[in-house]
Amino acid sequence: MRYGEREALCGVSFDAVAGELVAIVGPNGAGKTTLLSILAGIQRPSAGSVDRVPREVGWVPQQPALYSKLSAAENLELFARLEKVADAGQAVERMLEQTGLRERAAEQVGLLSGGNRQRVNVAIGLLADPPVLALDEPSSALDPGQRARLWGFIRGLAAAGTCVVFSTHDVSEVQRYATRALVLADGELLFDGSPESFLAAAGEEDGDFEDAFVSFLNGHGHR
Amino acid sequence: MRWLLRKDLLILRRSRLTVALLVIYPVAIALLIGLALSRGPTKPRVAIVDETTPGATVQVGGRSVDVSQYAEQLFSEVQPVRTATRGQAVAKIKSGAVLAAVVIPRDIAARLSSDVTQARLEVLYNGDALEQSLVQSSLNSALAQANLGFSEQIQRAAAQAIGLLLRGGNLGVLGAPPNLIGLSQIPPLLKGIIARQPPGHDRSQLERMLSFATFAAQNLALSKTVLQTISQPIAVRSTLLHGRRTPLNTFAVVVAVSVSLMFVCVLLAAGGVALEREEHALARLLRGLVSREGLLAEKALLAAVCSFALAFAMLAGIGAFVSLDWSRVGLWLAALALGALAFGALGVAIGALAREVRAASLLAFLLSLPLAFLALVPAGSVASGLYDAIGTISFVFPFKASLQALDAAVNQSAPGIWVSLAHLTGLAVLFGALARVGLRRVE
Structure with a gap:
């Protein structure tokens, strides 16, 4: 994938199966968002392909993509209609129930807390009941309590068979929640494996995951 | 697209300020423009101090034009506020009751009748630069219209006097003999007399008089046209070459x-x-x-x-x-x-x-x-x-x-x-x- 002269992603390839929680981790400018955008069908790669069509991938952007003048229920209904979900009303009810937003359904999104906005954002990504869910830094704007609730919800989705691919800056989330880690730097895939194997690859089996990450990048010539 | 449109209408409905602006703005503009255009430009309020003696006239070739007609011309071009003295007019300007004042001096009739001095009006006004410009512009236009109207009356009086000189009759001027012969009647009379005269010195003198009388009558008739030309030197004929004239x-x-x-x-x-x-x-x-x-x-x-x-x-x-x-x-x-x-x-x-x-x-x-x-x-x-x-x-x-x-x-x-x-x-x-x-x- 290229942006003019700059190569944003180079030779990155991976596959994931149902129930996996795949973390894409890397420093700023590594290509995490670009990779997720390609997976969600927002950007077309200069070369290569994605096996799943965009309709099969639920997309949760980093910034909540919601209309602040509409209520949570109205946002969900709008995207359910646009996604041509068979029973839009039922899908809205299901997502309000799953995300615990029933009591806030009629409130304008602009008046909701950051955590609740992110829940609506995730709910929209799940409206069409997609087999793959792509989340771009889903917990970056949340407080610890909101973060824990969000991850509880996402783990529940993975347990139910959804393949979840997420990007993050917070390497502790990789260690805690991911079943697999993809480490990107300057558009290159440097590592693909479990978090435990990553610690081993960094030579810090008993160490801190963040130290291991920094040392791994340094070892590969990235600072 | 239907759902996107519905969403946008919902957002628009909830953006009360935007909707209010969208409704109020055109209504306000329509009302403002409508009122401005339907009321038309208003005439400036001007104090007029007429110091002339009632009945004062300007003499033109034996005809009289009442000076008060000038004031009447001026009144029709402005919203006149009759004021007795110059001092009162100044007070009215300072208080903002009028935009300006025009003083028609006592000696205007004498000056108009005189061949050596020009008649003068006094114009007083007040205000900031923009207001002065507006008042000056409005007043100059009003005065120009009044001057034009008054000069047409003088020109008509002069034309009547010339017509009487050409046709003859009673001039109505003090001391003028009754039933005067007109200049245009002299050439045919002289021709009859000359025809009855034998050739000689008297006949040739009469023929010289005939030449002069014919020439003078022709040129005096022309002077009426000249007077009209002076009152309106250039007549304008406008032709729109392309399209239709759009009212302002x-x-x-x-x-x-x-x-x-x-x-x-x-x-x-x-x-x-x-x-x-x-x-x-x-x-x-x-x-x-x-x-x-x-x-x-x-x-x-x-x-x-x-x-x-x-x-x-x-x-x-x-x-x-x-x-x-x-x-x-x-x-x-x-x-x-x-x-x-x-x-x-x-x-x-x-x-x-x-x-x-x-x-x-x-x-x-x-x-x-x-x-x-x-x-x-x-x-x-x-x-x-x-x-x-x-x-x-x-x-x-x-x-x-x-x-x-x-x-x-x-x-x-x-x-x-x-x-x-x-x-x-x-x-x-x-x-x-x-x-x-x-x-x-x-x-």
Whole structure:
């Protein structure tokens, strides 16, 4: 994938199966968002392909993509209609129930807390009941309590068979929640494996995951 | 697209300030323009101090013209406030009761009758630079009209005196003999006398007198025409070579409606597209839920329909004050519809370039305002090279074409409406294509 002269992603390839929680981790400018955008069908790669069509991938952007003048229920209904979900009303009810937003359904999104906005954002990504869910830094704007609730919800989705691919800056989330880690730097895939194997690859089996990450990048010539 | 439209209408309904502005703005503009045009320009309030003696006259060739007629001429050109003294007039100016004062001096009749001194009026006024300019301009115009009217009366009196000299009769001047012979009657009389005279010195003297009398009568008759020429030296015959003369008040209506159509439509369309980016929803929509063309068409159409309705309401509202030809309403609707579409396309192109609503609104405003001014620059008011540049800019943006289309629809002006409608269609396609290019970048 290229942006003019700059190569944003180079030779990155991976596959994931149902129930996996795949973390894409890397420093700023590594290509995490670009990779997720390609997976969600927002950007077309200069070369290569994605096996799943965009309709099969639920997309949760980093910034909540919601209309602040509409209520949570109205946002969900709008995207359910646009996604041509068979029973839009039922899908809205299901997502309000799953995300615990029933009591806030009629409130304008602009008046909701950051955590609740992110829940609506995730709910929209799940409206069409997609087999793959792509989340771009889903917990970056949340407080610890909101973060824990969000991850509880996402783990529940993975347990139910959804393949979840997420990007993050917070390497502790990789260690805690991911079943697999993809480490990107300057558009290159440097590592693909479990978090435990990553610690081993960094030579810090008993160490801190963040130290291991920094040392791994340094070892590969990235600072 | 239906659901996107429903969403936008819902958001618009909840943006109370925007809706209020969209409704209040055209109503206020329509009322202001309507009232301004229907009331017409008011005459300036001027204090008039007439110091002349009642019955004072100017003598013209034995005829008398009453000096008070000059004051009456002046009264018809202003809102006169009769004031007894100069001091009272000054007080009225200072208090703001009148804009200015004109003092007609006691000796005006003597000076008008005199061959050596010019009659003078005294004009007093007050105020800041702008007010002074306005008062001076209004008063100069009023005085020029009064002078012209008065000079016509003097010219008529002089023409009557010349007519009597030519035709003969009772001149009515003190000391003039009754039943005077007219100058034009002398040549035929002399011819009869000469015919009865034998050749000789007396006959040749009489023939010389005949030559003079004939020449004098012919030239005195000409002097009446000369007097008319002096009172109005140049007569103007105006011919409109191209199109139909547009009344100024209906053109003002067309300008006001076109400006409102442009602002409402461009701002709504630009804001609509920019809002999708600002809410980070564009990427979500464009990953297969809505096509780029569909999104742009929906935004342009929504803005066009809203602005079209408001512009038509404005036109109808102003129609209550200004006489408009309602039999051409079909053409008004066509002009407004295509104008709105072209403005909608311009708006979505601006919205596609901007990342947020405030930037889009500012860009739309900064672009629209000079476009309106440039389209109204008349030919000949700037250097030809600059006018060509202004013409090119006006041609590639929809304001001038929209103005011409609506002017043609309302006033039957040139160029014909179909040319302008075709121009607007072309611009709608051009800006639609630019908007599509601008939307290639999603985030």
